[in-house]
Amino acid sequence: MSRGRAGDASRKPALVVISSQALSLWNFRGPLIRAWVAAGWRVVALAPDYDDAGRARVASLGAEPLDYSLGRAGLHPLRDVLDIARLVGLLLRLRPACSFAYFVKPVIYGGIAARLAGIPRRYAMVEGAGYVFSDPPQGPALRRRFLRWAVVALYRLGLAGVRKVLFLNRDDEEMFRMLRLVSPDQTECVGAIGVDLDHFAPASSVVEPLVFILAARLLVEKGVREYVEAARLVRRLRPEVRFILLGSPDQNPGSVSHSELLEWSSEGVVEWQAHVDDVRPWLARASVYVLPTWYREGVPRGIQEAMAMGRPVITTDMPGCRDAVVDGETGLLVPPRDSRALADCMLRFVDAPGLVCRMGQAARKFAEQAFDVHAANDRILRAMR
Template sequence: MNIFLFHTNADYLIGLRLPLMRALVQRGCRVSAWAPKLSQSHSDELRGFGIDAASYAIDATGLNPFRDGMNFFRIWWLLLRKRPDVVLANNAKPVIWVTLAAALAGIERRHCLVGGLGYAFTPEPGAASFRRRLVKFVMGRLYKAAFGAATAVIFQNTDDRDELVTAGICPATKAHVVSGSGVEVAHYRPAAAQPVSPVFVMVGRLVADKGVREYLQAARMVKQQQPEARFLLVGQIDPNPTSLRTDELAVYVDGGIVEWPGAVRDVRPWLAQANVFVLPSYREGVPRSTLEAMACGLAVVTTDAPGCRETVDAGRNGILVPLRDADRLADAMLQLARDPAQRAAMGRCSREYAERRFDTRIVNDDMARIMGLSPADAGSMEVLT
């Protein structure tokens, strides 16, 4: 069984899809990973797991029809020559252009993995801008064409599925849901001893839609009432125009409110210092950063938004707060800052919830079933660590 997996970013391809690709390889499938501008280090890492790796042309953002059209025909010619048995397209542009090209090339199994609906479908306060309405209109039409050509469409939360099915963009008969990308619970474990004082951590790109500004504002408010609390912010300044600026962040770092190590290769040492994970994001598929924190036994404070709410089990392992509301976020953080017993209990529930629902073995089995892989193709889909 020859499977091609397409993504728009090599780092995310490896960070989010490597467990699935390894599971497929370990059960006898031949897997080829495709991403634009794949570096030699990316290729070496993938090939170390028996995964073929190659670059292809796709414009991850933007709505340039000429460029998208050229890339579409390149992808079609690639698939026509290579003839994989299965195509799995992940992220908006591959979902659209790879799926349509695969249909034109006669590839029998064409699967779309929708990790989240992103910018176009994220609500704005007040009336949506003309640009956002235009992007949503165009993306809706392109998604509808791609989903019509797909064998199956795999969503990571029920909100995204329901929105696109209700809008007539995705046929209900093709729509499936898995529990995010999953997390390797054997790799992320609770620390031997958690800190006594409240320590909050946020991990992610420092862009507006992740709620980073609300996190910083809430940290300032909590610090005024709980001066012993620590606040960690793990992530890099992003080229996105909505990204936090260096001078904005410096106010909080120089003021002793947050500690900022920047981007890190391994988040586990930073999660081990904390007992509460915070993600005030406006919309997600299912945030991998939260799943990693849950596996490490951290209580969760996140927004009552698509994808984010999937990570909180009826308030047992965390607290949901409204979007774009730094005051309510600070209230939830203060509640946990003042109650060590609740922090610990929620952390234990987080670990149990991660094991029960978000283990990569569970997600991989679901992916294999949806993709129509027989036991001979995919076995039990376990990930060896």
């Protein structure tokens, strides 16, 4: 009997998902993988950092977890070329009918490898333009300019011949067209990837005391330092207000350091907690979610989760963020890199705690309309035809 099932699986057309992070496969792509499996695909999920628990979680989605070699951060020409060659060999052995890559390196290197392996149907999802297109206040340094030039060139190779490139916001789609990385008939904006609205159920509002939370990858570009400085400004006036910082240092070159986190925590300005697998209890005990990013986001997953749980949001008027928040209704938009403006918005909630409840209810309603993961998956499946 088991042999028959294995034989049936081997006859199904194979779809290879190429990611740079195993966690994202079940955390971000889980419902989509289930939808592919239900549609009759044999889904093979590639990631460079599986552990036993991760393999089990991906297998529970109906997919086959498979390791491959990929450096997540930075450009390392010799290693990257070897990784592409190994991936070509792996894809030639798998002989999939379709590939789907997301995150920067999988889109670029996975796209190049899939093309060399002769995969006929190739798809890519751009989830935000990312680090190299996010300029620091003093403007891009020479190293970042070179990196941007290299990434643009590599994107051009990785996206060549891709059947459809999916974007989460119009700003990124327009930028990629302007850079001539994609053609107009090659792109489609599918909006937010969505969250499970039952899993991220509304929680009661918290107003005594008011608690702000930033939960994200702890990158400088995410506005972590602006958040800490705004917390200092608010606590000078209202010392009872709490500020939670949730996340861990990252391999990305823009990560804040572990020593900074310890310093902020010992100072008492923020309560730092390293990465957790389930963010819901932390959002439930918070009043307002804050993401002061100056990073070119897709549509931030953290904002979607917070709004689904009925939390108003303070974020920046940046690509992706302004697509997720209706200023003055579901939250507040602030200029990027402006700690004073961020603190002023926080104080609006502190001085008028009724806004937490009113905007939180509006946030949940907006999430029901715009962030339903099942509707998002339908849009992706339609784009892939």
